Amino acid sequence: MRPNARFVKMAALAALVLAAASPGxxxxxxxxxxxxxxRTAAVNERLLAMVQADDAEGYGRLLRGSLASGECKYWKPGDEVELGNRTIGYACMTAKAGSGPCFWTPVTALEKGD
Incomplete structure (x- = not known):
């Protein structure tokens, strides 16, 4: 019995996602x-959804609250971090100088700028 081509593609994609998300x-x-x-990729995704929906008021409210509570923080160019887990699109990082909480950040934060 020959496996369904779509099933094979989905299984390969699932394996890739699991490999990317596995701890190392x-x-x-x-x-x-x-x-x-x-601290959660879900907050990043909510902020992005608000930008895409052109909801500046909601974005500002969520951003201010998340920064004030410590849920979110800004990483500045040159900051040294330890990169742990990765998923498609996000990397979980902690400050290299300490063993603080993990913050999910778009992997583009690690790419060299123009």
Missing amino acids: AARAETIARERLGC
């Missing part, structure tokens, strides 16, 4: 561009 040894990285990181 943390490695040092340097932030290339200022980025926002939050």
